[in-house]
Amino acid sequence: MRLALPILAALLVLTVAACSRTPDETRIRETIAAMESAVETRNPRDFMAHVAEDFAGQEAGFDRPSLHNLLRAQFLRNESVGVLIGPIEVTIQAPRATATMTVTLSGGAGGLLPERGAIYDVETGWKQVGGDWQCISASWRQR
Template structure:
């Protein structure tokens, strides 16, 4: 009986510790990037822009959150396909914010994107917004 009480206590302690487990911020950011890449392949504008802040700045003002959403809406309307293959995502803390860097290879089966496709080096900046991490800035350069 004494062992049963100890075992029960151990089980309760383990469950309590598991309930306190919090997903690390780096993993949340990687998950958001993966979700956005999957949404891009579905040409789902709403899901792609979901992790972006309202004041998102793409490539020093060349693309806003709204611009990106509109581009994907046009692509969806035209029946375009898009494929996004992510390289390894490196997430580094910068004070209370994070920077995530990765490569992405974009290909398409349509005509809207051809000059804008290839391999890109991407650097994204993230800040906490409530319980979520949201991307407020991104820069990308075509590698190939």
Template sequence: MENRIQDRPRHRMRDRAASGRWLFVALAVSLLAACAREAPEAALRGRVASLVAAIDRREPAALQQHLAPDFIGNGGLDRDGARRLAAGLALRHRETGIAIGPLQVEMAQDHATVRTTALLRGGSGGMLPDSAQAYEVQSGWRLEDGEWMLASLRWQPML
């Protein structure tokens, strides 16, 4: 009888430990599932940041690597035309820069839409830019081989 009384707390402890392990496993699985849902958007936001950095560094070839082969922009601008446009702006202005506003991201299975505002500026190195313009920007992104590629870009002057 004495052994049975001593065994009961052990059984309860084992049951609690087993239920605690299941609770931990369930919590870990739900956290991993939540992370998996956030991962594509985080990767897309990182890709947008990388594209903005390439523009800021005035590197047309790096910019082009973010563009899908069938990229299309305003006025029928294609992938090669976008690289040439970036190179022309880099030659025209000794200093260029871009500042973007908060990103509004709409995710789907393997594509996404990103809306933002952008301020583009170009200058000759003085205190003030020679030119600056604010734009409303809408971009379409597509997941290709695990990497977000810019498939379309539309921009419109805000002023």
């Protein structure tokens, strides 16, 4: 009986630890929120930390460096950048996932109203890299 008690305690600890792991869908949503925050704070490096090295955009040749350059160009063009992400639908097909959402982007000189804006339907692909989810693909269509 003395030996059974420590084994049961160890099993209980392992079970609780396994159950406390954040679900993949939640982790992807949190990553998208962090990317949104990085854009709004004009921090391309933090945004790109969530983009996989083998990222591919919807157009041929649109790779990770192209995405990084696009972000920097938008920050140079717009003093203020706004992002509003609509409902996110996440589908897990381990070890991959897909997240679709509506994204409203705005930009301008930082006044009360933005000077530019557009709404996009976005589909992103994700994979696990070292326990984290990273974006491996993106396609978008302006509404």
